[in-house]
Amino acid sequence: MTQDLILAIDVGTGSARAALVDAAGGAIRQISASEYDQIVPAFGWAEQRPADWWAGTVQAVRAVLDREPDAVRRILAVAACGQMHGTVLVDGHGRPTRETAPLWNDKRTAALVAAFERDNAPASYLAESGNPPTPAWPGFKLAWLRDNDPKAYEAAATVLMPKDYINLRLTGEIAMDEGDASCSFLMNPQTGQWSAAMIDRLGLDAAKLPPIRSPLDILGAVTAAAAAETGLAEGTPVLVGGADYPVAVLGSGVMRPGLASDVMGTSSIITLIAERPLLDPEMCNVRTVEGHWGPFTLLETGGDAMRWARRAFHEKALGYGEIVAKAAEAPAGADALFFLPFLVGERLGAHRNARAQFFGIGARHGLAHLHRAILEGVAFAVTRHIRIIEAATGQKLERVVASGGGAKTALWLKIKASAYNVPILVPQETECGLVGCAAMAATAVGRFSRVEDAVTRFVAYADEVLPDPAWADTYARMQPVFDRIYRHSQALYDDLDGLAAASHTEKVS
Template sequence: MKYVIGIDLGTSAVKVLLVNQEGTVCSEVSKEYPLIQSQSGFSEQDPEDWVTQTIAALKDLVRTADVAVEDIEGISYSGQMHGLVLLDAQNQVLRNAILWNDTRTTKQCKQITETLGEKLLSITRNVALEGFTLPKLLWVKENEPDLFNQAVTFVLPKDYVRFRMTGKLGMDYSDAAGTLLLDVIAGAWSTEICETFDIPIALCPALTESFDVVGTLLPNVTDETGLSETTKVFAGGADNACGAVGAGILSDGDTMCSIGTSGVVLSFEENQHRDFRGKVHFFNHAKENSYYAMGVTLAAGFSLSWFKGTFAPDESYEELLSDLRESPAGARGLIFTPYLAGERTPYADAMIRGSFIGIDGNHKRPDFTRAVIEGITFSLKESIELFRSEGKVIRRIVSIGGGAKNDDWLQIQADIFNATVLKLENEQGPGMGAAMLAAFGCGWFDSLEACARKFTRVTKEFQPSTPTVRQYEELYQVYRQVYPSTKSVSAQLNQFRHEQ
């Protein structure tokens, strides 16, 4: 039996998966690393922590997996998007990486939008948001000019780890699309954007397909991990693109709902001319010559973890979610909006905050639990409705992440989305997608689609119930009124949030 390894470099931990030719996860290891939050709005990490913990995880995997290292044919990567890693002429890291959830760049986003106007959308297919890489580059250029002048190249998080394992610098198209520097349709760095903001285009690394082999492991890596020097290393992709590959989202109409800390609704797109006008993200996929549209709820699973930590800290998630069966659809007239960290789609509003609307003396905890789950799902529905408004037909949705671990929540998704919701047998998210890119790159399959047919298996289908769909559609129209009704209130309350 042959094997591949998928490395998923997340925001809080790296997870490595050993996957065989049947698509079975034979072993997995996870290693955590810290966030550095020196002041409000700053979110950074030391790239050395990524390397150290990835090597440690691979070493543990090899030690415990009980397979011959010569049978591990390939390694590929998935990584947190947008994070800025600046390197000098000796490829040494110049500063901590600035992460996707860093919000210091509001000024730079405004500058980008005002300077480029509609050209930004026509080139990058995305609006300027704090999470993207270009605003981070401009922030460093303005606030740390000496460091910026020493920079010779930049990479994203997983690309730095891959460089340290292979000695080869580069970036795949799916991650490059999240920098706000890529001409998404042309598949090339935008000279116009670089020149507009006086950024040397030489800072941008060479581009490659996600499934391209980029080299083999350096001797020090094979010594430390026990892996073979013949193991092929593939470029890998952005975490959302790899999550889509791992869920089999590889043809027109395929759609995925992923609920982790944030929530993502992602739909495969072959039509490069479909224009969402910046209302949702539009990125290059890890599959060649294809794209995906994506909407984001910033505090999806986070809303549930906040609710549990605040009101049910001693219960398991399973115990808490048993509340769903004790409250009817609509939570007896109670609505929750999951804006605990602002919102991305469709509002792109960092100031909005969450609400419970409609509380009365008859509501019990199960109603609040159900309202939280329904509110998260309503927020994700807003992205689906944006897709549908542009002519996309969405009838089946693969659900992954925390939202796929509870059957009652999966049924709520089916009813609110008005679509069949699919649960996978072996849902491993972006790490599995990275492993599939390695499997395809190693020649195990003649296409990613063939790999997906082997590696992804549906175990349950949840069909929408017509009466409940109608009830939720009425409630959704009420939900959509909460944001415009509370926007001003949230802004006024902001001054009180920071008072001691």
Template sequence: MYYIGIDLGTSAVKLLLVDENGGILNTVTREYPLEFPKPGWSQQNPEDWKRAVLEGVPQLLQGFDGAKVAGIGCGGQMHGLVVLDEQDSVIRPAILWNDGRTAAQVDYLNGTVGKETLARLTANIAFAGFTAPKLLWMRENEPENFSRIKKIMLPKDYINYILTGVHCCDYSDASGMLLLDVEHKRWSEEMLSICGVTLEQMPRLYESYQVVGTVKPEVAAGLGIPSGTKVVAGAGDNAAAAVGTGVVGEGGCNISLGTSGTVFISSKKFGMDPNNALHAFAHADGGWHLMGCMLSAASCNKWLCDDILKTTDYAAEQRDITPEKLGRNHVYFLPYLMGERSPINDTNARGTFIGMTMDTSRSDLVQAVLEGVAFAIRDSFEVARSLGLEIPSTKICGGGSKSPLWRTIFANVLGIPLELLKTEQGPGYGGAMLAMVGCGQYESVQAAADALVEVADRVEPDPELTARYEARYQQFRKIYPALRQVFPQLR
């Protein structure tokens, strides 16, 4: 049998065709546009996602027997607000995870409603990217659109809705809405009331591996698959990527180095950071996890190379960064191009180069960006360590992890080994694994991970380089506090 994994990303959807042994038979990527109507705003048309999936699956199945497709699982970009009216039409472009328009609403939730109340109701506090502040923004700024809302969902849930007609969401993705009682896995009716929405507008909740329905006959015919094809609830992209890298159960860790960057620490028990610098979310394996998320990770390198240096040859830009230069760069970079979430929660923060001199080179800037992202990820690691969590090693995935140089920097900035996987296909592979569980191929997510995830290589830290980066990191962590009061004045 075959399984389709969907990775509904920010810039493209990636579709995977996976056999019952976990082998990747085919992949298809279809891009779609992003809209930035105002500085700090980020939105997308859900119809573009729909078109990409419905046109991409037949392409994925070219040369394969579509009748053998048993299940579909989707991992998707989190937090995006998708709203439909009574005719199931999209009311407005989806407000995305990296959108910064909700600063006033975040201040209201954290200040007036109160962080302690939010943490009690949802195990988290408000961040600009979360869904609840977006609902408040829409109610205040687009009241006519807000009054038309019949259904509220997240990006990957819209795809599941198109496939099955079922209004559903899984616990991991719902955790990032600031509307879920994460510990008890149910909608917080008090939070819904604060945001002016009702339980009837919210999707039914499922575990990520549970089957929510089957593909509608007319959709299945267009895709070239059986109408009985099962669709599981799927997961938020980070939880799906963690499944795909085998970070399930107790004490696993994964770094995802994509458009955004995340640190993901899995647990069988619910737990939360008392300072709320890390998110406390449900996991796709039925447990929970702590997560730190930075808004701009590999996208920082893409921005520097594509938009500033006018090149897409990333490897060539890194060629001059030789081993003796590591840990000795005089330039620092704050990777806050879209503001920042974990652990500083500051929508006003901005990307910053500091320490440049007349002898600063092109490669110094590239190196500063790579190091700055690693330092910012370490900020979340430090929070986890302050909670007494031991992180002896970590998996790493995402587009940025394909750079050997960046992997070396990360291993030595964090001071722990990085594990590279034989099959690394991010959220799409995790989605396919969840579909396997839903279809009975494996009895649990843990069983699927044990059978399918294999470590291919490790990057070990070098003690001397780790010491140099320790000194650099201690300098890096002084920069943001020194500029924190300046950033709001630049808006």
């Protein structure tokens, strides 16, 4: 029997997905998903049960195996990616020491992060951590668990990320890939190993951190117990695998310096592939699968700006397509109308309490201008991030690869291409994480000499969106004005917080 398939697994926040992918060309043959819920025990908290991830994975794997003839014997290897930062404590037997794990979007560590920022200057930790502090990082989640669930913390032999827990259940082996580790706030980006300085600064137990390995390494093989549960063949190789974000970036074809990824979902994440991390308080860094770095910024309000406009202007009576069509009626630049898209503040920097605003409204402006300004405002905000990354790395963008829901909106793609002034490519296969897993596995078992070669074979593009020269000229003149509006508005954010607090106090009294 020819072994011609890769089993790719994606342990997401909403579901576990499994896919059978052709090992030679990267085409997805079968795909299945099994959903599970988030648990919200308090405002700002978000948890899930590792047991639910495993049950979902088993169900999804069995579903794809059932649909493909002789699939079990045809699988070359298994590769998983998974949601980042979900902090799983397991004992020496691999059993979770608490039923749930705090997720990437869990904010319970906010007070710990604020205290850390108060007591530590960025210059004192960026070179050791590779990143500014945020509530998402597992380093802070571990500190919270130590202080608030000491029994579970003390009983833990090691800490894992979600895909690592699935790998443990599959193989009995423990490791964390470089991508997940690089966004833990605990890995030194120069050495690629755990930072003794950061571990000491957060007061954590270094013995609980697992080995850091390449995502392309073979971690182990499917055990007899895992084979009985999943239906896989005992002995099937399993990779270390990777964090879902860098694996999806790889699976979109973004893998060399000069290329960038724009994940256009609820937020907008721009990632530039670079030779080294960018140590800046307003930038994050992730280790990429092929061995580069991905300095990235996250605009909290990307696609969510359209969702807000649909609710605020139309009480959800119009569809998104109708809103985009209305925006298309206005000229590029919306007749000098600006929108700053900080509806929920910012993730990083000194002004996380930033506000959204329209600037420049005149009697000539109508609804079409407002909608167009929203689309362009997101593009200007992302362009601002791009220019910061370019200046710090000395690298200019050559191309951007778009993915996510926003990549399906033609007008927005053209606006962004013109604002960035570079072409935007749209992948033919939108399941970039699963494609990335397959490329990793095919390389690990020797089908390709380099993961870049596998990606070149597996990834094709459905469309290339070129900048409109006239639009690009308009946006180039508007961008500096947008930047100045942003800078000058910062002086008012604390005042707005004070007004909002006073208004809340009046309502309560």
